[in-house]
Amino acid sequence: MGSQGVSACVWLLCAVLVADGKNVLLIIGDDAGFESDVYNNTAIQTPHLRELAKRSLIFKNAFTSVSSCSPSRGAILTGLPQHQNGIYGLHQDVHHFNSFDDVRSLPLLLSQAGIRTGIIGKKHVGPETVYPFDFAYTEENSSVLQVGRNITRIKLLVRKFLQSKDQRPFFLYVAFHDPHRCGHSQPQYGPFCEKFGNGEPGMGRIPDWTPQYYTPEQVQVPYFIPDTPSARADLAAQYTTIGRMDQGIGLVLDELRSAGHDNDTLVIFSSDNGIPFPNGRTNLYWSGRAEPLLISSPGQPRCRGEVSQSFASLLDITPTILDWFSIPYPDYKVFGKSVTLTGKSLLPALEAEQPWTTVYGSQSHHEITMYYPMRSVQHMQYLLIHNLNFKMPFPIDQDFYVSPTFQDLLNRTISGRPTNWFKTLHSYYLRDRWELYDRSKDPSEVKNIAGDPGYHDLFLTMQEMLRKWQWETSDPWICAPDGVLEEKLDPPCRPLHNEL
Numbered sequence: 001m002g003s004q005g006v007s008a009c010v011w012l013l014c015a016v017l018v019a020d021g022k023n024v025l026l027i028i029g030d031d032a033g034f035e036s037d038v039y040n041n042t043a044i045q046t047p048h049l050r051e052l053a054k055r056s057l058i059f060k061n062a063f064t065s066v067s068s069c070s071p072s073r074g075a076i077l078t079g080l081p082q083h084q085n086g087i088y089g090l091h092q093d094v095h096h097f098n099s100f101d102d103v104r105s106l107p108l109l110l111s112q113a114g115i116r117t118g119i120i121g122k123k124h125v126g127p128e129t130v131y132p133f134d135f136a137y138t139e140e141n142s143s144v145l146q147v148g149r150n151i152t153r154i155k156l157l158v159r160k161f162l163q164s165k166d167q168r169p170f171f172l173y174v175a176f177h178d179p180h181r182c183g184h185s186q187p188q189y190g191p192f193c194e195k196f197g198n199g200e201p202g203m204g205r206i207p208d209w210t211p212q213y214y215t216p217e218q219v220q221v222p223y224f225i226p227d228t229p230s231a232r233a234d235l236a237a238q239y240t241t242i243g244r245m246d247q248g249i250g251l252v253l254d255e256l257r258s259a260g261h262d263n264d265t266l267v268i269f270s271s272d273n274g275i276p277f278p279n280g281r282t283n284l285y286w287s288g289r290a291e292p293l294l295i296s297s298p299g300q301p302r303c304r305g306e307v308s309q310s311f312a313s314l315l316d317i318t319p320t321i322l323d324w325f326s327i328p329y330p331d332y333k334v335f336g337k338s339v340t341l342t343g344k345s346l347l348p349a350l351e352a353e354q355p356w357t358t359v360y361g362s363q364s365h366h367e368i369t370m371y372y373p374m375r376s377v378q379h380m381q382y383l384l385i386h387n388l389n390f391k392m393p394f395p396i397d398q399d400f401y402v403s404p405t406f407q408d409l410l411n412r413t414i415s416g417r418p419t420n421w422f423k424t425l426h427s428y429y430l431r432d433r434w435e436l437y438d439r440s441k442d443p444s445e446v447k448n449i450a451g452d453p454g455y456h457d458l459f460l461t462m463q464e465m466l467r468k469w470q471w472e473t474s475d476p477w478i479c480a481p482d483g484v485l486e487e488k489l490d491p492p493c494r495p496l497h498n499e500l
């Protein structure tokens, strides 16, 4: 399970600190990014995240393995990349992706080990038998606006969960639907549902929410977003919705404190994927993979607002939580292949800086029509992306398509006006098969050095690292796009002679 690296000292410390029972509160934002003063964005106020950060280790290099909602949540809750757990794309409606029936998820393993499990908010994974929770208020039986964005409702549900007479340790997963876009699904509330519950006519009221408003001039425009009035207004709306999540996090942490669980609960905050802007969500570039990650463990020395450079993956969440509860990962097989976790427990980072410098990525779909398989490895400052079906144009999702930012980008491109963007739509749609970037010299990842003779050895080394991880995680795409996997033959990748 990757806990071999945990020193005896860490185990002892945990045993002393949490002898009274140890619980976990996992908070996940929906498409949340670095729009927070915790990550030095001074244009937005997130006082509750800042409070949490003061008693957390702040990870500067945390990454999702997949930049899409359901696959990322599946990877968080199983420790297995999407190609190994089977949830290749979105779970809802016609997309209909699910994990394989035999996968043993975190809630399943915790429940079998006598831990009470709860989920409030957006679940977005299936099937139910793989992801069972004892207490569940999700889109499956409630309105996702209520359980995912109405922070008063969320507060009351957290209270209900914590008031239980059940004495078992708990795992509570609070999955905000904020700050996801809603211009595609609930346009009446604005592009980020930033008006939902703000007390204006027809918007209803969320009693615990004091909306924070931002002007387009106030926002910070990240390097990967066009600096245009449309994109700035879009970001200002996103900031307001982030403010609602931030106040919601404050309420959830207050409930934890009132219930007397301040000193016996590991609190983790992160997000599922990059922000829903160009080059963000659905991409394996930095802007699609990098995530905020705060881990607060009562009494741990580095949980006092220290910043860690150690690389963390959201594939590490399952091993971390199993480690916290001292539960070993079981030996089992899916489709005859042994399943092992390639992630690691992050608890040692709460003790001392760790030499972690590598994370992997694997994406196949977002929406059902958005097949664009990619695999990636980031090692130190180097990022390698393998675009398996690179001859197809990169696909665009429905809610991002109608966003003011993307509509404006399309309009400007069609009419030949300046886009104020760091890429062209042409270069965004049509990618090279292999992309290699040196982020220390090229932080926005625009200069592909895969063909540069000076980086040839590094290119080969990173291809080999990626291939090794794909074999370890039983990736069905291991031989694509120029070969077919024939497991009974040796070598198992058989050439297609398809001119690639």
Ligand SMILES: *[C@@H]1O[C@H](CO)[C@@H](O)[C@H](O)[C@H]1NC(C)=O
Residues within 6 Å of the ligand: 038, 039, 040, 058, 060, 307
């Ligand atoms: C914020 O900026 C300070 C000062 O430059 C730096 O020390 C710190 O690491 C930054 N924090 C994060 C999370 O990047």
Ligand SMILES: *[C@@H]1O[C@H](CO)[C@@H](O)[C@H](O)[C@H]1NC(C)=O
Residues within 6 Å of the ligand: 133, 134, 135, 136, 137, 138, 141, 142
């Ligand atoms: C949702 O399901 C949970 C059980 O998982 C149940 O306790 C709760 O009452 C249900 N809520 C609604 C609104 O049906």
Ligand SMILES: *[C@@H]1O[C@H](CO)[C@@H](O)[C@H](O)[C@H]1NC(C)=O
Residues within 6 Å of the ligand: 150, 151, 152, 153, 196, 197, 203, 204, 205, 206, 207
């Ligand atoms: C939010 O939830 C509270 C408590 O259930 C309710 O009183 C309020 O009307 C809800 N607000 C909206 C906008 O639905």
Ligand SMILES: *[C@@H]1O[C@H](CO)[C@@H](O)[C@H](O)[C@H]1NC(C)=O
Residues within 6 Å of the ligand: 260, 261, 262, 263
């Ligand atoms: C938690 O620990 C802090 C600092 O040690 C202490 O002040 C506080 O009273 C403790 N809270 C509970 C609920 O035990």
Ligand SMILES: *[C@@H]1O[C@H](CO)[C@@H](O)[C@H](O)[C@H]1NC(C)=O
Residues within 6 Å of the ligand: 230, 404, 405, 407, 408, 411
């Ligand atoms: C883009 O152009 C269309 C057609 O001219 C127009 O209706 C729309 O408002 C424009 N959108 C943006 C964001 O500029």
